[in-house]
Amino acid sequence: MLKVSIYKLFFSAVFCAAFSFSQAQVHNPNDENLxxxxxxxxxxxxxxxxxxxxxxxxxxxxxxxxxxxxxxxxxxxxxxxxxxxxxxxxxxxxxxxxxxxxxxxxxxxxxxxxxxxxxxxxxxxxxxxxxxxxxxxxxxxxxxxxxxxxxxxxxxxxxxxxxxxxxxxxxxxxxxxxxxxxDTKGDKLKALPLGNAAKQGDEIFVMGHPNQMLYYFTGGNVVRNYMSPKSRFQTFSVAEMDITADYAAGSSGGPVVDNKGNLVATVSSTRSIYYNQQEQKNLQMVVKNTKPVISLKKMISWK
Known part of the structure; x- marks a missing residue:
């Protein structure tokens, strides 16, 4: 009789533990949306x-x-x-x-x-x-x-x-x-507000679609604000902003925002720096160039 009771207690404990474990492991379908x-x-x-x-x-x-x-x-x-x-x-x-x-x-x-x-x-x-x-x-x-x-x-x-x-x-x-x-067919889209010029060292974030990796989100800092050098094809300088947040081909035109969600720049290009630049050997760094919001503000007026 004692043995039967012990066996019952043992299997009851195992069943309860297994049931509790299965309850803890229940799949949440909403997680799939991530x-x-x-x-x-x-x-x-x-x-x-x-x-x-x-x-x-x-x-x-x-x-x-x-x-x-x-x-x-x-x-x-x-x-x-x-x-x-x-x-x-x-x-x-x-x-x-x-x-x-x-x-x-x-x-x-x-x-x-x-x-x-x-x-x-x-x-x-x-x-x-x-x-x-x-x-x-x-x-x-x-x-x-x-x-x-x-x-x-x-x-x-x-x-x-x-x-x-x-x-x-x-x-x-x-x-x-x-x-x-x-043509939105009457739909209303979600617009980004334009922020102020970002300073060197400011935290920034980028979203874009590098190599069809859609909605790729990265973060970094502003590393340099400068005026582009003039050339024989361009007689005036424009504002430039280099950042450390990662992006690649397909990110062109993506937004660069501050930590509040205001636009501070637009992704533009990359420039690879090699130890032997002429032969493009021994890659040292990739410069990420963006176009500051001050240039965009010159292209718009408020309604």
């Missing part, structure tokens, strides 16, 4: 872009080339947003900036299938009615169909909506900035 399926995201972007091309107005390469030239030095009218003044955690900041960061695409026909393909760069919203900023060189590359037929410039917001660029509002080739409008 993990982005980039392959499906790109398929959706390409599918929606193809559908919009059939029944929407958009800017083609010929129109874009003409408008890019005509928009040089023009001013875009933008709704004013007051700068944010509360410091955020990095998780809060990433969530906030993601809402305003877009995949700035170049839709093209490869000539070998019936699908619409999209090559992604980066951009961000500065007006809820569909005014977007990216690099001048991103838009310029769209106008040059090299080995493929470029069709349109779609943008996709973080909630998955896709819109097409319909107009180039302002451009500044020297500052590598371009402001465009997309």
């Amino acid at each position: 993990y982005m399926d980039v392959t499906e995201w790109m398929k959706t972007l390409e599918k929606k872009s193809g559908e919009l091309l059939k029944n929407s107005t958009y800017l083609d390469t010929t129109q874009a080339k003409l408008q890019l030239t005509a928009a040089e030095g023009k001013i875009a009218k933008v709704k004013k947003l007051n700068p944010l003044n509360k410091s955020l955690t990095q998780a809060e900041l990433a969530t906030l900036v993601k809402e305003s960061t877009v995949v700035f695409g170049m839709a093209y026909d490869c000539g070998r299938c019936h699908l619409t393909h999209v090559n992604p760069a980066s951009g961000y919203v500065i007006d809820e009615d569909g005014i977007i900023v990216t690099n001048h060189h991103v838009v310029e590359s769209f106008t040059k169909s090299e080995g493929r037929k470029n069709l349109a410039m779609p943008i996709q917001t973080s909630n998955g909506n896709v819109y097409l660029v319909t107009e180039i509002l302002a451009s500044n080739e020297a500052a590598d900035l371009c402001i465009v409008r997309v």
